[in-house]
Amino acid sequence: MSDEIRNIFDRIAPIYDQLNDWLSLGQHRIWKEMTVKWSEAKAGDTCLDLCCGSGDLAFRLARRVGKSGQVYGVDFSPAQLEIAKERSQSQYQTPPITWVEADVLNLPFEDNKFDAATMGYGLRNVTDIQRSLKELHRVLKKGAKAAILDFHRPKNSTVRSFQQWYLDHLVVPIAEQMGLKEEYAYISPSLDRFPSGEKQVETALAVGFATATHYPIANDMMGVLVVTKI
Numbered sequence: 001m002s003d004e005i006r007n008i009f010d011r012i013a014p015i016y017d018q019l020n021d022w023l024s025l026g027q028h029r030i031w032k033e034m035t036v037k038w039s040e041a042k043a044g045d046t047c048l049d050l051c052c053g054s055g056d057l058a059f060r061l062a063r064r065v066g067k068s069g070q071v072y073g074v075d076f077s078p079a080q081l082e083i084a085k086e087r088s089q090s091q092y093q094t095p096p097i098t099w100v101e102a103d104v105l106n107l108p109f110e111d112n113k114f115d116a117a118t119m120g121y122g123l124r125n126v127t128d129i130q131r132s133l134k135e136l137h138r139v140l141k142k143g144a145k146a147a148i149l150d151f152h153r154p155k156n157s158t159v160r161s162f163q164q165w166y167l168d169h170l171v172v173p174i175a176e177q178m179g180l181k182e183e184y185a186y187i188s189p190s191l192d193r194f195p196s197g198e199k200q201v202e203t204a205l206a207v208g209f210a211t212a213t214h215y216p217i218a219n220d221m222m223g224v225l226v227v228t229k230i
């Protein structure tokens, strides 16, 4: 299953950023900015962006930690990381980011290393959510926060129908024009499998986070799980 997911993101890497802009009408930038703010990353921090992909959240973290800080972006898709490295060469005024090709279920970092972390549209794509949250807990410093952004199925049936219509009649047909129908058709079943905000909170507390709060955004089509390690 991991190879299938890696292959999806390897294949969509060349068009991923552009499609995200088109398909979310640019709104994903706002959702990501909110996520970084909720992580409470600050100047001088050492931060981690899990499932960093092409680097959107890692770049935002780098701008917040500044030259005295450090950012590590982790992803297991070589093609996504290639895009991230290309983009970082053209990003001005941001400190160097360390790009690490690794599985977030088995992070190559010591315990208690990071002051803050983000994960954007990654938790829904890992094969073991509990293990991913356990690894995140392990590498965070005591008192550190992490903000985890992802889609989910809205509670309201009308919004849920709109979300499904949008996926079926806009997202997948546009992706099909790029020869990526199967890759984007993966989103809908991944949403069906993904736990609700309440269940995400339960799992986060079960793996040892002292606090866990889920904030619905985008009319409850997305959410940000904010966790703290004490």
Ligand SMILES: C/C(=C\Cc1cc(O)c2ccccc2c1O)CCC[C@H](C)CCC[C@H](C)CCCC(C)C
Pocket (backbone or CB within 6 Å): 008, 012, 019, 020, 023, 024, 025, 027, 028, 121, 124, 125, 163, 166, 167, 171, 183, 184, 186, 187, 190, 221
């Ligand atoms: C940045 C966004 C999605 C990232 C993303 C996550 C995945 O798990 C994928 C899996 C497979 C292929 C691609 C992705 C992927 O790109 C959010 C913006 C892109 C969304 C595809 C757009 C869908 C937005 C909502 C369903 C509806 C928003 C409506 C609003 C009026 C903009």
Ligand SMILES: C[S@@+](CC[C@H](N)C(=O)[O-])C[C@H]1O[C@@H](n2cnc3c(N)ncnc32)[C@H](O)[C@@H]1O
Pocket (backbone or CB within 6 Å): 005, 006, 009, 010, 050, 051, 052, 053, 054, 055, 056, 057, 074, 075, 076, 077, 080, 102, 103, 104, 105, 119, 120, 121, 122, 125, 126, 127
């Ligand atoms: C939808 S993309 C999100 C990219 C980026 N965070 C963003 O917000 O645009 C999901 C990313 O998670 C990565 N991923 C999924 N499972 C992973 C795992 N177990 N270890 C590392 N990366 C993983 C994929 O390779 C992909 O780049």
